[in-house]
Amino acid sequence: MVSTATAEAPQSGKGLSPAAEPAVNHIEAHGLNKTFGSFKALEDIDFAIRNQEFVSVLGPSGCGKSTLLRIVAGLIPYESGSATIKGEMVRAPRPDVGVVFQTNNMLPWLTVRRNVELGARIRNMPADARDAAVDKILDVLSLTKFADAHPHQLSGGMRQRASIGQALVLDPQILLMDEPFGALDALTRDKLNVELLRIWQESRKTVMLITHSIAEAVFLSDRVLVMADRPGKIVEEVTIDLPRPRNAATTRAMPKFGEYVAYLGKVMGVAS
Amino acid sequence: MPGVSSRLAAYSQVVLFFGAFLLFWEYGVRYFEVKSYILPPISAIAVAVWEARSEIFENSMYTLAEVLIGFGAAVVVGVMLGMVVYVSPFAQRTIYPLVTALQTTPKSALAPLMIVWFGYGFISKVAMAFLFAFFPIVVATLGGFAGTAKNLEEHFRALNAGPWRTFTTLRLPSALPSFIDGCRVAMPLAMIGAIIGELVGSERGLGNLIMLGTASTRTDLVFGCIIVITLISLALYALIEFAAKSVWWRGIQV
Ligand SMILES: Nc1ncnc2c1ncn2[C@@H]1O[C@H](COP(=O)(O)OP(=O)(O)O)[C@@H](O)[C@H]1O
Ligand SMILES: [Mg+2]
Numbered sequence: 001m002v003s004t005a006t007a008e009a010p011q012s013g014k015g016l017s018p019a020a021e022p023a024v025n026h027i028e029a030h031g032l033n034k035t036f037g038s039f040k041a042l043e044d045i046d047f048a049i050r051n052q053e054f055v056s057v058l059g060p061s062g063c064g065k066s067t068l069l070r071i072v073a074g075l076i077p078y079e080s081g082s083a084t085i086k087g088e089m090v091r092a093p094r095p096d097v098g099v100v101f102q103t104n105n106m107l108p109w110l111t112v113r114r115n116v117e118l119g120a121r122i123r124n125m126p127a128d129a130r131d132a133a134v135d136k137i138l139d140v141l142s143l144t145k146f147a148d149a150h151p152h153q154l155s156g157g158m159r160q161r162a163s164i165g166q167a168l169v170l171d172p173q174i175l176l177m178d179e180p181f182g183a184l185d186a187l188t189r190d191k192l193n194v195e196l197l198r199i200w201q202e203s204r205k206t207v208m209l210i211t212h213s214i215a216e217a218v219f220l221s222d223r224v225l226v227m228a229d230r231p232g233k234i235v236e237e238v239t240i241d242l243p244r245p246r247n248a249a250t251t252r253a254m255p256k257f258g259e260y261v262a263y264l265g266k267v268m269g270v271a272s
Numbered sequence: 273m274p275g276v277s278s279r280l281a282a283y284s285q286v287v288l289f290f291g292a293f294l295l296f297w298e299y300g301v302r303y304f305e306v307k308s309y310i311l312p313p314i315s316a317i318a319v320a321v322w323e324a325r326s327e328i329f330e331n332s333m334y335t336l337a338e339v340l341i342g343f344g345a346a347v348v349v350g351v352m353l354g355m356v357v358y359v360s361p362f363a364q365r366t367i368y369p370l371v372t373a374l375q376t377t378p379k380s381a382l383a384p385l386m387i388v389w390f391g392y393g394f395i396s397k398v399a400m401a402f403l404f405a406f407f408p409i410v411v412a413t414l415g416g417f418a419g420t421a422k423n424l425e426e427h428f429r430a431l432n433a434g435p436w437r438t439f440t441t442l443r444l445p446s447a448l449p450s451f452i453d454g455c456r457v458a459m460p461l462a463m464i465g466a467i468i469g470e471l472v473g474s475e476r477g478l479g480n481l482i483m484l485g486t487a488s489t490r491t492d493l494v495f496g497c498i499i500v501i502t503l504i505s506l507a508l509y510a511l512i513e514f515a516a517k518s519v520w521w522r523g524i525q526v
Contacts, residue, residue: 073430093430105427108521109445122431122441151526159526166427 026051026174026206027072031081034067040231041067045081047225047234054200054207056217057225058268064232065210066102069178072208073099085174095123098167100177104159105166106151113138113147116165123170130169137165140199157188161195168199174206182212193219194248201245214268218242218260219251226267236267312492317499320492328481332500335466335477338394339508342401343462347455350406354413368414375407379465383472397469397477404465405458412454416447449522455512463505 025048032045041064049055059065070076071083074093083090085097093099098119106115116137120130138144141161151159160180167175180196181189193216200207200220211217217224218240226236240260242251251257297314300306308316321328353371357363383400390396420443428438470479478497485493516522 075426075429093432095432099427099430101423101427101430103423104526105424106526107424107442107445108524108526118441119431122428122433122437150521152524154526 024050025084026053026086027208028084028087029068029072029081032068032071032078032083033080034064034071034076034078042071042078043231043233045232045234047237049206049208049223052204052206053222054209054220055223055225056209056211056221057227058211058214058217058264059227059232060229060268061212063227063229065227066178067232068227069099069176069208069210073097073176075099095170096172097174097176098170098172100164100167100175100180102178102180102182104151104163106159106162108151111148111150112143112154112162115151115162116143116169119166119170125170133169133171137168140168141165141195155188157184157192160184161192164196164199168203171203172205174208176208178210179212180209181216189213189216190248196220197246214261214264215252218257218264219246224260224264226264238264238267309489309491312495316492317495320490321496321500324493324496328478328496328500331476331478331481331497332504334394335397335463335470335479335501336504338397338466338469338477339401339462339504342398342466343405343459345398345402346405346409346458346462349402350409350454350458351413351451354410354417357410357414358417371407371410375411379403380468383468386469387473392473392475397466397474400465400469401462402465404461408457408461409451409454412450412457413447416450416454417443419450420446445521448519452512452516452519452522456509456516459508459512460505463501463508467501 027047027049029045029047032042033040034042045068047055057065057068067076071078072085072090074090074097085094106112107118110118113134117130117134120133125133135144138147141164143158143162143165146154146158151162154162160183164177164180167177181192184192197220207220209217209220221240224238224240225234226238227233228235238260242254242256242260294314301308301311301313312320353367357368357371379400382403386396386399386403390399424442424446425438428442433441466477467479467482470477471483474480474483478501482494482497485491485497
């Protein structure tokens with residue numbers, strides 16, 4: 001089964017807050033191709049992520065997941081096809097899109113607080129609004145006690161949380177995350193999954209999460225896109241029909257959860 | 273506290289070692305009847321330095337000024353050139369190979385030329401200090417900027433950070449540890465440059481005093497000058513080390 005989401009053209013909001021949300025699809029790609037020299041990294045990528053939808057992209061290492069995220073984030077150009085955010089062609093990074101990268105992006109010489117407020121400073125947020133936003137995010141991420149510590153004094157999990165805080169401080173409507181928990185141990189990863197779920201359930205951002213953890217993708221997502229490599233393309237799309245709000249204990253214990261994990265495992269085995 | 277007694281032990285070892293060294297020098301030259309114009313006893317050197325203290329002090333200040341001005345100029349010009357080469361591919365293709373080639377020229381061979389160009393006075397020694405200190409600083413600065421973490425640069429691009437913001441908030445702090453390393457190398461070199469300049473041709477300075485001392489077989493004074501030069505170099509190095517403390521994030525990867 002090779003299916004890609006049928007892309008809807010941007011249309012004026014129906015049922016959503018009418019003024020601010022003209023497009024139903026926050027992120028869209030149509031026939032997207034990307035090559036590095038003669039190497040075809042992405043071929044004919046088609047997908048759409050709706051407003052406030054949580055979508056994960058699963059795929060083997062090197063299949064072009066990070067490349068896809070960079071294109072959507074406006075960080076690298078692409079050859080043909082289109083990538084749009086809220087119906088607008090992506091040409092450069094946008095203020096309404098927050099990015100969390102694979103490696104954490106802490107500046108070693110700044111305190112955690114300074115690191116978290118970096119984006120707010122760069123985007124010239126007024127000082128009072130910035131301080132309030134940073135206080136809130138440090139609190140949400142349980143980093144208040146470590147506000148004045150430097151990144152090297154934190155554990156890997158805390159650093160990664162602070163990295164997410166760096167993106168959240170600007171309260172972006174769209175959050176792109178590239179294997180944010182990839183370098184963490186399983187236990188810490190599970191904990192941060194729960195935290196991320198809680199944050200998302202409270203703030204309802206549109207999320208594109210890149211991951212190679214099937215359980216993580218199933219636990220968090222409304223939909224999972226599966227990629228294959230050489231060349232990188234989307235080979236499968238699975239809607240995760242687990243009830244929300246989800247939580248750590250009950251959701252992971254549902255039989256359906258196990259079925260999704262098993263199914264995606266099979267697909268991934270075939271795909272990679 | 274285990275630290276205090278072990279540190280005390282370490283200090284006393286140093287003191288004991290140098291004490292023994294000085295005693296050996298003092299009594300060794302007497303015992304082996306070394307001629308004092310070859311190697312005077314350390315006490316004779318101390319007396320000579322004390323007697324010539326105002327002369328040594330004045331000449332020290334003169335040499336110190338040459339070193340500091342030459343070093344300062346090397347920092348300013350070196351950092352600017354390092355930056356230009358970093359941002360401009362044109363400069364990278366043209367100026368940088370030239371700098372690399374010039375770096376291998378023995379700078380001491382340029383001393384006579386500096387004297388022809390700038391005379392026997394202050395300027396030619398500043399030029400020598402500059403020449404010695406300049407290259408390590410350019411190379412270290414460039415290396416520092418080029419070593420800026422790629423993921424952090426991308427992070428700044430994702431935030432639409434402008435070039436000035438990226439420079440001050442990311443590139444500058446990234447380059448500082450390497451720059452300080454360059455200064456560590458360059459500072460003693462600036463002193464060497466100034467002294468070579470003074471030895472080749474000068475009217476003042478510690479190098480000049482060494483030449484005068486040699487001409488009148490005042491080996492005690494020559495040794496005194498060498499010791500003073502070493503102490504000044506050490507003090508300057510300590511100054512850089514002190515500054516380096518504020519760049520504590522050297523080598524920290526997070
Ligand atoms: N800047 C680049 N230049 C050349 N090849 C690249 C570049 N970036 C990525 N690639 C290649 O593209 C492929 C996909 O990379 P990436 O998107 O990082 O994969 P993933 O994130 O899925 O592991 C890999 O084979 C990688 O070597
Ligand atoms: Mg990747």
